[in-house]
Amino acid sequence: MATTTEAPDQIRTESPPPSGGADRRARHGRPALLFLAPFLALYLLFIIGPALYGLVMSFFQTSLVRPGLGTFAGLDNYAEALGSSDFWWALWHTVWFTILTTPPLVVLALLFALLAERVRRGRWFFRLAFFLPYVLPSAVVALIWMWIYTPELGLLSRTFETMGLTAPNWLGDPRWAMVSLALTTVWWTLGFNFVLYLAGLQDIPRDLYDASAIDGAGPWQQIRRITLPLLARTTTLVVVLQVIASLKVFDQMYIMTSGGPNFSTRSALQYVYDVGFTNYRVGYASAASTLFFVLVLAVSTVWLVMTRRQEKEV
Known part of the structure; x- marks a missing residue:
């Protein structure tokens, strides 16, 4: 009677039980949780905790001069905020500031990124020059531009006088104050969007430009048919981040x-600050800040929906 033996390479090996992979991932995940624990503890203590406590205070007549939450108010604080003309004016000022700053901060950042990417020599200098103002503290930027806007003595007023023009009161005239703040913000924060666009441009393969150049496409056609479509997701990210930052x-x-x-020029956040820390109405300020948070959350939701649509189209 003949017997057959299987070759070693034909011997079937049993696969490990499914639970082995899960146990291995769990063992590998424990060190990661240990490293994340300090950050999570601080995040819960200083971000999530105060946010939840502020939400609770929005339903009470909480005051800085009285201990505790105070008397229960229900939705009275929200109703008062929605019926306050000061709150709506502050919200409109915030939206108007966003309208003034978002388009130039997106368009100029893209334009300067395209120019800096095409520079052959000294590319590092242009990148540094555009990004450097962004690292300045807000107080330093404000003091610099307050000096520039100073009537009669400021750099901008002197420039107008040299050209034979009368400079307006940049920060003292309601017609010019918001425009002046928007100009300051554009100069200050342009570098962040500039870096995002630079990163997006570096992800575009150079082969596409070389192939289009062989086919006779000029620089403008390359930008219109290659660069801008491939930067669509970056542009969506830049726009939404800029809208949230301006708000x-x-x-x-x-x-x-x-x-x-x-x-x-009183923004929504300054309105919350004024009623909370000047008028000592912390409960009402918490309700106003919660309503403002809903607005920012709505903008973030729109960005999430747009991003998912772009992913499905790709």
Whole structure:
């Protein structure tokens, strides 16, 4: 009777049980959790905890001069905020500032990124020059531009006088104050969007430009048919991040104008600050900040929906 033997390479080996991979991932995940634990603890203590406590305070008549939460108010704080003309004016000032700053910060960042990417020599200098203002503290930027806007003595006023023109009161005239703040913000924060566009440009393969050049495409055709379509996701990210950043404006407005003149530049965050720390109505300020948070959350949701649509199209 003949017997057959299987070759070693034909011997079937049993696969490990499915639970082995899960156990291995769990063992590898424990060190990661240990490294993340300090950050998570601080995040819960200083971000999530105060946010939840602020949400609770929005339902009470909490005051800085009285201990505890105070008397229960229900939705009265929210109703008062929604019925307050000061709150809506502050919200409109914030939206108007966003409208003034977002388009130039997106368009100029893209334009300068395209120019800096095409420079052959000294590329590092242009990258540094555009990004350097972004690292300056807000107080330093505000003081620099307050000196530039100073009537009669400021750099901008002297420039107007040299050209035979009368310079307006940049920060003292309600018609010019918000425009002046927007100009300061564009100069200050342009570098962040500039870097994002540079990163997006570096991800575009150079082979596409070489092939289009062989086919006779000029620089403008390359930008219109290659660069801009491939930067669509980067542009969406830049626009949404810029809208959120502009909606959260506070520092430069508070330092340069303190919301004036005649509250024409008071943003939503400064309104929350004024009613909370000047009028000591912390509960009402928490309700106003919660309503403002809903607005920012809505903008973030729109970005998430747009991003998912772009991923499906790709």
